[in-house]
Amino acid sequence: xxxxxxxEPTVLRLSIYLRCLRQVHxxxxxxxxxxxxxERTGITAGQVRKDLSYFGEFGKPGxxxxxxxxxxxxxxxxxxxxxxxxxxxxAGNLGAALAGYQGLRSSIFSLVAAFDNNLSKIGRxxxxxxxxxxxxxxxITQEQGVEIGIITTPAExxxxxxxxxxxxxxxxxxxxxxxxxxxxxxTTIRNxxxxxxxxxxxxxxxxx
Amino acid sequence: xxxxxxxEPTVLRLSIYLRCLRQVHxxxxxxxxxxxxxERTGITAGQVRKDLSYFGEFGKPGxxxxxxxxxxxxxxxxxxxxxxxxxxxxAGNLGAALAGYQGLRSSIFSLVAAFDNNLSKIGRxxxxxxxxxxxxxxxITQEQGVEIGIITTPAExxxxxxxxxxxxxxxxxxxxxxxxxxxxxxTTIRNxxxxxxxxxxxxxxxxx
DNA sequence: TAGATTGTTAATCGATTAACAATC
DNA sequence: TAGATTGTTAATCGATTAACAATC
Numbered sequence: 464x465x466x467x468x469x470x471e472p473t474v475l476r477l478s479i480y481l482r483c484l485r486q487v488h489x490x491x492x493x494x495x496x497x498x499x500x501x502e503r504t505g506i507t508a509g510q511v512r513k514d515l516s517y518f519g520e521f522g523k524p525g526x527x528x529x530x531x532x533x534x535x536x537x538x539x540x541x542x543x544x545x546x547x548x549x550x551x552x553x554a555g556n557l558g559a560a561l562a563g564y565q566g567l568r569s570s571i572f573s574l575v576a577a578f579d580n581n582l583s584k585i586g587r588x589x590x591x592x593x594x595x596x597x598x599x600x601x602x603i604t605q606e607q608g609v610e611i612g613i614i615t616t617p618a619e620x621x622x623x624x625x626x627x628x629x630x631x632x633x634x635x636x637x638x639x640x641x642x643x644x645x646x647x648x649x650t651t652i653r654n655x656x657x658x659x660x661x662x663x664x665x666x667x668x669x670x671x
Numbered sequence: 672x673x674x675x676x677x678x679e680p681t682v683l684r685l686s687i688y689l690r691c692l693r694q695v696h697x698x699x700x701x702x703x704x705x706x707x708x709x710e711r712t713g714i715t716a717g718q719v720r721k722d723l724s725y726f727g728e729f730g731k732p733g734x735x736x737x738x739x740x741x742x743x744x745x746x747x748x749x750x751x752x753x754x755x756x757x758x759x760x761x762a763g764n765l766g767a768a769l770a771g772y773q774g775l776r777s778s779i780f781s782l783v784a785a786f787d788n789n790l791s792k793i794g795r796x797x798x799x800x801x802x803x804x805x806x807x808x809x810x811i812t813q814e815q816g817v818e819i820g821i822i823t824t825p826a827e828x829x830x831x832x833x834x835x836x837x838x839x840x841x842x843x844x845x846x847x848x849x850x851x852x853x854x855x856x857x858t859t860i861r862n863x864x865x866x867x868x869x870x871x872x873x874x875x876x877x878x879x
Numbered sequence: 880t881a882g883a884t885t886g887t888t889a890a891t892c893g894a895t896t897a898a899c900a901a902t903c
Numbered sequence: 904t905a906g907a908t909t910g911t912t913a914a915t916c917g918a919t920t921a922a923c924a925a926t927c
Contacts (some may be wrong), residue, residue, distance in 0.1 A: 470893070470894060472894070472895090473894090474871060474874050474875075475867075475871060477874070478867045478870040478871055478874075479867070481870065482849070482867075496907085496908060496909090497908075497909075498908080504851065505851060507895085507896075508908090509895080509896060509897070509898090510894095510895070510896080512908090512909065512910065512911085513894090513895080513896090513910085513911085515910090516909095516910055516911070520909085520910065521909095522908075522909050522910080523902085523903055523908080523909070524901070524902045524903050524907075524908050524909040524910080525902070525903040525906075525907045525908050525909075526903060526907080526908070526909085527907090527908065527909080528909090540874070541870060541871075541873055541874045542873045542874060542876050542878075543870060543873055547873060547876075549869075555768075556767065556768035556771045557768045557769075559764065559768065560763075560764035560765045560767065560768035561765075561865065563764045564865070564866075566865075566866045566869070571870075571873075572869065610876060611869070611872060611873070611876075634876055634877050635872040635873070635875055635876050636872070637868055637869060637872055641690070643712065643713060649877075651872065651875040651876075653868055653871065653872050653875075655863065655865070655868055657769065657772070657774075657863070658772075658774045659683075659686045659687070659690075660845055660861055660863055661757075661774070661780065661819070661845060662686040662689065662749060662751060662779075663682060663683060663686055663749075663861060664819060664843040664844070664845055664859065664861050665749055665750045665751055665755060665779075665819070665843070666682050666685070666686075666748070666749045666750060667682075667843055667859040667861075668750050668755075668818060668819075668842055668843050668859075669842050669857075670750075678917070678918065680918070680919095681918090704883085704884060704885090705884075705885075706884080715919085715920075716884090717919080717920060717921070717922090718918095718919070718920080720884090720885065720886060720887085721886085721887085721918090721919080721920090723886090724885095724886055724887070728885085728886065729885095730884075730885050730886080731884080731885070731926085731927055732883075732884050732885040732886080732925070732926045732927050733882075733883045733884050733885075733926070733927040734883080734884070734885085734927060735883090735884065735885080736885090
């Protein structure tokens with residue numbers, strides 16, 4: 464029986480299970496055991512069962528988990544069962560690369576606009592969307608019901624953009640700028656810091 | 672006195688301290704307390720002291736930490752005190768965006784080549800480097816003493832690329848492809864999974 | 880010196896692992 | 904049924920926080 468809240472590491476793993484299950488499903492299997500998930504993800508079978516148990520009882524002793532129902536349940540738990548609108552702010556190289564992702568044109572996510580503050584970019588197309596003036600962000604996201612914002616601006620602009628996003632009704636932000644953002648009231652932020660990752664792998668370089 | 676090994680979360684924070692110290696140094700301060708670091712990073716003062724204590728005693732009671740010496744010491748601990756050569760494999764949108772990063776043309780990192788397996792890309796320039804045939808990777812990285820590899824290929828190619836990198840003497844890999852790589856013997860891999868991050872923020876969207 | 884701040888120890892908190900009774 | 908595998912409990916492990924004596 465699901466007791467309190469699931470720990471964050473569990474949530475991260477949930478998305479790994481989801482990817483694993485999609486693949487297993489595509490392969491046509493309709494059942495998988497926690498041991499099978501371990502084999503494919505490297506996450507131990509006990510951990511898998513523990514993680515899932517935060518959300519309910521999905522398996523049958525002796526049989527394992529029915530792939531498709533579990534996929535459906537986990538998608539629902541992760542709130543990936545209805546389309547989410549996304550905007551990207553910062554139409555530089557990284558913003559453009561992310562805007563091109565097929566994953567942002569899927570049944571789960573749809574990219575509705577990109578924004579920049581650079582006049583020479585505003586009005587131009589970026590893949591299949593238009594680059595808009597960032598000052599229009601709150602209005603546009605409000606009108607369209609955008610729920611997710613991706614920040615790919617330089618560090619200096621990030622905090623201001625986060626606040627515009629909050630104004631525009633966005634509640635979840637993925638921040639790629641190399642700076643700490645103070646979460647506007649009511650928003651969740653996840654940070655992806657590419658230079659930090661690069662520095663961290665240096666630490667793990669073999670010591671001379 | 673530094674006892675055993677530092678936990679991984681500590682290493683991640685080290686790179687945050689480093690960024691903070693660089694900024695503080697640029698502002699011309701020459702001393703900072705753990706409380707000052709807390710103010711700028713959000714990491715509690717006690718945590719800061721604990722983290723640093725895994726590596727030595729860097730502060731003076733009553734005074735705090737001398738910024739420049741600490742910067743030097745931490746850079747050394749993180750192995751960021753001499754230049755590291757980097758290659759990128761996968762010259763798609765993301766690879767191109769990362770290859771354009773100024774941080775890869777710094778005193779810490781230098782990008783020496785990009786690789787792809789697509790004949791129409793091989794031989795073309797990508798920013799200031801040339802796109803080479805991925806089959807040449809082991810030879811080139813070996814010759815040039817490349818230590819870090821960045822993978823921005825599709826999932827299917829990632830494992831093979833990691834093995835080529837290992838052959839070429841690369842010991843640390845940053846993997847952006849959405850798949851689990853089994854580390855070749857002697858290599859460390861860090862994974863950055865953009866679609867996963869996007870899925871995870873959906874979990875934290877306000878529940879209806 | 881007195882005030883400030885470190886480094887470290889002990890207490891707490893949280894997550895992972897091991898193990899097994901329940902059950903398909 | 905017998906074998907397999909779940910969900911869960913208890914034990915372990917590891918990281919964070921609180922607190923304070925040492926000391927600049």
